[in-house]
Amino acid sequence: xxxxxxxxDEVLDEVQDEVRVDVAEVPFSRRGSWLNVSTVVGxxxxxxxxxxxxxxxxxxxxxxxxxxxxxGRELAPVVAATPSRLRAQGAPxxxxxxWFEVAxxxxxxxxxxxxxxxxELRGGSSSDEYAPHAFTxxxxxxxxxxxxxxxxxxxxxxxxxxxxxxxxxxxxxVVTPEVVTxxxxxxxxxxxxxxxxGRTSESRTSEDGWEIAIxxxxxxxxxxxxxxxxxxxxxHVRRExxxxxxxxxxWRSPETPAATLAAxxxxxxxxxxxxxxxxxxxxxxxxxxxxxxxxxxxFNALALAPxxxxxxxxAFEMPFDHQDELGALPDLVGHAIVSFAxxxxxxxxxxxxxxxxxxPDLDRPALERVTEELARLTDFWLTHRRAPGxxxxxxxQGNDSGWDNSTMFLRETVIEAPDLAAYxxxxxxxxxxxxxxxxxxxxxxxxxxxxDSWRKQRDELAAALVxxxxxxxxxxxxxxxxxxxxxxKSLLGLMPLVAAEFLPRDVVDAxxxxxxxxxxxxxxATEELHSPHYRADGYWRxxxxxxxxxxxxxxxxxxxxxxxxxxxxxxxxxTCERSGFAENFDATTGAGLRDRAYTWTASSYLMLxxxxxxxxxx
Numbered sequence: 001x002x003x004x005x006x007x008x009d010e011v012l013d014e015v016q017d018e019v020r021v022d023v024a025e026v027p028f029s030r031r032g033s034w035l036n037v038s039t040v041v042g043x044x045x046x047x048x049x050x051x052x053x054x055x056x057x058x059x060x061x062x063x064x065x066x067x068x069x070x071x072g073r074e075l076a077p078v079v080a081a082t083p084s085r086l087r088a089q090g091a092p093x094x095x096x097x098x099w100f101e102v103a104x105x106x107x108x109x110x111x112x113x114x115x116x117x118x119x120e121l122r123g124g125s126s127s128d129e130y131a132p133h134a135f136t137x138x139x140x141x142x143x144x145x146x147x148x149x150x151x152x153x154x155x156x157x158x159x160x161x162x163x164x165x166x167x168x169x170x171x172x173x174v175v176t177p178e179v180v181t182x183x184x185x186x187x188x189x190x191x192x193x194x195x196x197x198g199r200t201s202e203s204r205t206s207e208d209g210w211e212i213a214i215x216x217x218x219x220x221x222x223x224x225x226x227x228x229x230x231x232x233x234x235x236h237v238r239r240e241x242x243x244x245x246x247x248x249x250x251w252r253s254p255e256t257p258a259a260t261l262a263a264x265x266x267x268x269x270x271x272x273x274x275x276x277x278x279x280x281x282x283x284x285x286x287x288x289x290x291x292x293x294x295x296x297x298x299f300n301a302l303a304l305a306p307x308x309x310x311x312x313x314x315a316f317e318m319p320f321d322h323q324d325e326l327g328a329l330p331d332l333v334g335h336a337i338v339s340f341a342x343x344x345x346x347x348x349x350x351x352x353x354x355x356x357x358x359x360p361d362l363d364r365p366a367l368e369r370v371t372e373e374l375a376r377l378t379d380f381w382l383t384h385r386r387a388p389g390x391x392x393x394x395x396x397q398g399n400d401s402g403w404d405n406s407t408m409f410l411r412e413t414v415i416e417a418p419d420l421a422a423y424x425x426x427x428x429x430x431x432x433x434x435x436x437x438x439x440x441x442x443x444x445x446x447x448x449x450x451x452d453s454w455r456k457q458r459d460e461l462a463a464a465l466v467x468x469x470x471x472x473x474x475x476x477x478x479x480x481x482x483x484x485x486x487x488x489k490s491l492l493g494l495m496p497l498v499a500a501e502f503l504p505r506d507v508v509d510a511x512x513x514x515x516x517x518x519x520x521x522x523x524x525a526t527e528e529l530h531s532p533h534y535r536a537d538g539y540w541r542x543x544x545x546x547x548x549x550x551x552x553x554x555x556x557x558x559x560x561x562x563x564x565x566x567x568x569x570x571x572x573x574x575t576c577e578r579s580g581f582a583e584n585f586d587a588t589t590g591a592g593l594r595d596r597a598y599t600w601t602a603s604s605y606l607m608l609x610x611x612x613x614x615x616x617x618x
Contacts, residue, residue, distance in 0.1 A: 019082065019083065020081070025596040029269070033108065042061075047061070056336070065120075067098060075090050083264050084235070084237040109216075111159075111212075152216050153217050155216075211230060245267075248303065258573075261580070263602075266602055276336065281297075281314070318333065327376030329348075342399040349424075350498060403540040405540050406541070415486070418492070418496050425465065473510060474493050495551060498552075521590070522589075523549050524568060526541065526545060536587070537586065569611075
């Protein structure tokens, strides 16, 4: 395991103005790349050494970077990182360990430089059926790691020195590469973009210093030639990220101390279009949750607006690229997968209504496109997920709700759930607003859908929600077949607060009164703490999550409970400031749980912090 450093300035003393990134928690990467550098190599699995990890075909550790002392012993490095560079070196007291630094030159290329002969880059092992095949390419002289697991090749080109060792994962050496010049001579590339005549790899070798480029390539690519020095590469990245964080969090201050790191979590988890990802997308994480789920993306879109309106709209629209003929969205989209094994809750109308307020300049074609997409999604739920003669739609399983193992699904999994109806009430309201904004005729498919039609459906569904799922004290779920109610103690039963303006006041007041039963110092727990089913690390049976917090906080404000909403916001923000941006948090200790660099958690923080700052400013 890497040695974690508190005094990072000792390692990165050249960059005093950048946020520090703990790579044991947050992968080191950059916008657009499908690669990262991290010790996390699988679900809940960390390695002793840093790895270059690919996410094109799931999470795969493609290469390992190993430090040695001068006696040949492997070292646990001290690692420090900022958005622009990562540095690893031997811990104080270790013998002649050397060091190396990494910077992303672009989305597909990294520069790595180091000092000392005791660094080894390991590829695959012949004992592993799916390991990379390592060889020297005769055309360029570079070493290639052809890796079926990532669906690409890694190419390693030396730029300075030969002190770096290349080996397969078993430690067996690979031939040291040379770059073949067009004239047939050997060179090491050089940072000047070419090699003066007669300067071979031997004449440019430094006994201690070395630098390489690592590229992710397809079938072939022209030989690598560096055009910028390592410091220039890092500086370009620093400026790019600074512009990004200035765009999405210009309001940040010492009172919102986690805003810059939250922005980095989003920026570094963003990938370029590739495979099934047809537009730039923010993955949920560049750990093992390296896909886009069809409700998570809504929160990321809201965090990106209004500073990056085009990116925000792309983030919202991405799953709609795969909307099926019935109007359903996939459960998830990854580089090599689109899954309809389940769906996700229709929070999209709620999200787009907020997004439209943040992006007032959306043009008519965009509004028409989203209107049709939301109409088709709504038709899916109200046509294909409503039992004959029933007024309310149903989930087929917990995963459909996004609250995979919520206790609301304990007795029965096929249920008419209160949150689902509430989200659709808001979606119908959003469609009514869009119809009013666009006029009577939107598209041929929707030419009979006017604002009043959508609002009529909205009011009927809201009435059915109260009539069939309100038991006088709380909302319950009902089995679709046996109609039996289930009054478990999941926070899911309070989610109808998000549609507070369409519910009777006495119902709203009763829901507000129940919120303190869930609210801890960390935020709103997803299961009451005294429930027999509560688990500290129980996924949706206890831990605090970003999206449920945002939805609850918004519902409380809609209901006029601003003071309680302020408490929900402040406690969750404080948790992120203490514990980072984990997938979820222990509801009593605040410790981060599961995937530790989750974008919708970072987005939830950015949304709540931005709105808090705006309220404070009046």
